[in-house]
Amino acid sequence: MRAISIIAGRELAAYFATPVATVFIVIFLVLQGSMTFNLGNFFDRGQADLSPFFTFIPWVFLLLVPAITMRLWAEERRQGTIELLLTLPITQGQAVVGKFLAAWAFCAIALALTFPFIITVNMLGEPDNGVIAAGYLGALLVAGAFLAIGSAASAVTRNQVIAFVLAVALCFVFAVASYPLVTEFLSRNTPILAEVARRIAVLDRYQAFTRGIISARDLVFFATFIGFFLFLNTVLVDQRKTD
Amino acid sequence: MPSVNEATLIEINGLTKKFGRFTAVDNVSFRVAKGEVLGFLGPNGAGKSTTMRMLAGFMIPTAGTARICGHDVQTDGVAARRLLGFLPEGAPTYPEMSVTGFLAFCAKIRGFSGRDLENRIQTAIDRTQLQGVRLQPVETLSKGFKRRVGLAQALLHDPPVLVLDEPTDGLDPNQKFEVRKLIREMAPDKAIVISTHILEEVDAVCTRAIIIAGGRVVADATPAELERRHPSGKLDDVFRQLTLPGQKSKDAA
Numbered sequence: 001m002r003a004i005s006i007i008a009g010r011e012l013a014a015y016f017a018t019p020v021a022t023v024f025i026v027i028f029l030v031l032q033g034s035m036t037f038n039l040g041n042f043f044d045r046g047q048a049d050l051s052p053f054f055t056f057i058p059w060v061f062l063l064l065v066p067a068i069t070m071r072l073w074a075e076e077r078r079q080g081t082i083e084l085l086l087t088l089p090i091t092q093g094q095a096v097v098g099k100f101l102a103a104w105a106f107c108a109i110a111l112a113l114t115f116p117f118i119i120t121v122n123m124l125g126e127p128d129n130g131v132i133a134a135g136y137l138g139a140l141l142v143a144g145a146f147l148a149i150g151s152a153a154s155a156v157t158r159n160q161v162i163a164f165v166l167a168v169a170l171c172f173v174f175a176v177a178s179y180p181l182v183t184e185f186l187s188r189n190t191p192i193l194a195e196v197a198r199r200i201a202v203l204d205r206y207q208a209f210t211r212g213i214i215s216a217r218d219l220v221f222f223a224t225f226i227g228f229f230l231f232l233n234t235v236l237v238d239q240r241k242t243d
Numbered sequence: 244m245p246s247v248n249e250a251t252l253i254e255i256n257g258l259t260k261k262f263g264r265f266t267a268v269d270n271v272s273f274r275v276a277k278g279e280v281l282g283f284l285g286p287n288g289a290g291k292s293t294t295m296r297m298l299a300g301f302m303i304p305t306a307g308t309a310r311i312c313g314h315d316v317q318t319d320g321v322a323a324r325r326l327l328g329f330l331p332e333g334a335p336t337y338p339e340m341s342v343t344g345f346l347a348f349c350a351k352i353r354g355f356s357g358r359d360l361e362n363r364i365q366t367a368i369d370r371t372q373l374q375g376v377r378l379q380p381v382e383t384l385s386k387g388f389k390r391r392v393g394l395a396q397a398l399l400h401d402p403p404v405l406v407l408d409e410p411t412d413g414l415d416p417n418q419k420f421e422v423r424k425l426i427r428e429m430a431p432d433k434a435i436v437i438s439t440h441i442l443e444e445v446d447a448v449c450t451r452a453i454i455i456a457g458g459r460v461v462a463d464a465t466p467a468e469l470e471r472r473h474p475s476g477k478l479d480d481v482f483r484q485l486t487l488p489g490q491k492s493k494d495a496a
Contacts, residue, residue: 006351010337017339080335084396087299088352089325242302 003090007098028110048125054135054210066167069150070160072099077158096234107143131212138209141222146171148229155236177201250277252434257307267293269458275434282449283438290458291438292332299329328402334393338382353400367395386413405435423448442478456486
């Protein structure tokens with residue numbers, strides 16, 4: 001635990017040591033804000049809730065989360081620091097989890113900075129703050145799922161651009177796995193996979209949270225999803241660290 | 244099992260690494276006891292860094308084992324790495340961190356805290372003469388300073404085993420002198436392996452030298468013994484003779 005928190009602390013500080021953190025947070029807030037207000041008709045809807053906000057946030061994450069994770073392992077390998085990190089008395093699993101938690105904490109900070117939306121709806125009306133809290137939890141879990149994918153993608157290559165593109169593509173696939181586009185195609189060819197696709201779709205699970213429903217099944221889904229990709233990440237680091 | 248001398252801190256048995264069909268390290272075995280400074284010599288691509296990476300537990304060997312103080316680096320890696328100070332090739336460090344920040348990170352990972360942590364960092368900085376740059380980000384430092392930051396990181400926890408890949412590369416003659424002095428000072432309590440291209444360094448600090456070529460150990464002796472293997476008595480000539488096949492006949496012609 002101690003090793004994980006030290007690695008996470010170093011990694012989180014590394015985001016803020018460079019302009020990456022500022023650029024990311026500013027772009028995240030501008031993008032999320034303009035989508036919510038313009039595309040989501042935040043004011044014209046005349047309803048005191050954050051549903052336009054929560055509609056767009058997974059798509060903003062889809063684009064921006066891979067930008068956070070692309071450096072996690074690719075950068076270590078390019079700079080050779082992976083050799084230093086993995087010859088410290090820690091396990092590879094601790095390094096993987098520490099890095100993931102740092103990226104997740106960073107996302108949580110960015111998400112927390114959207115608090116003016118909550119203040120706005122509370123001033124304009126009487127929203128159900130329980131639903132908003134559930135929505136935020138869902139958004140954080142979606143971020144975690146995407147981060148786990150992105151972190152694993154970063155372990156595949158020493159090139160950050162490849163890590164980014166790979167992560168966006170994979171996140172997209174898992175986001176829309178339950179969309180008719182995917183499932184109809186699959187059910188025509190391999191019906192079993194269509195069923196699988198429906199169950200692993202990240203956005204389907206997220207929808208329940210935005211309606212204020214937190215179910216144990218969905219929590220277990222996200223925990224398993226993140227756990228699986230972190231395990232994959234550890235295997236990839238082990239296999240490819242010396243390439 | 245042959246009885247292992249208690250003072251044997253590094254034990255490598257039949258270490259082999261293949262990349263596809265290419266054999267980078269071929270059945271290398273040696274032991275290093277406490278008090279020894281082993282110079283690891285060989286031409287570029289001979290397998291020096293690969294051997295050191297396997298010894299540090301970073302690279303997984305195709306065959307063979309490496310042990311540090313009795314701990315197998317693959318099956319008991321964390322315990323082995325706790326007793327190891329490793330300077331990887333090129334002395335990689337996190338560029339955005341300050342010298343003290345970087346050393347504090349390494350020290351915390353190694354379980355130090357509070358006053359002990361401060362003292363360890365201070366000692367490592369003093370030993371590698373980094374006082375003047377302690378608060379600078381590593382990326383702003385010159386090559387020689389970066390190398391010494393890597394060295395400071397390896398010495399931080401005063402480990403019984405030191406594996407240093409080209410510790411003096413990029414240092415100016417004064418800095419080289421200081422680092423060699425430091426290695427000699429630490430030698431009595433530790434088993435130290437250094438790789439180098441500078442043959443004079445072998446005479447200066449090593450009690451023993453291994454020459455590796457094409458992934459195989461071609462010589463394992465004291466520097467004085469090695470020098471006697473060529474009529475000129477120079478290590479350079481011995482090195483050429485051992486690592487360049489056919490060189491002997493060319494010299495004679």
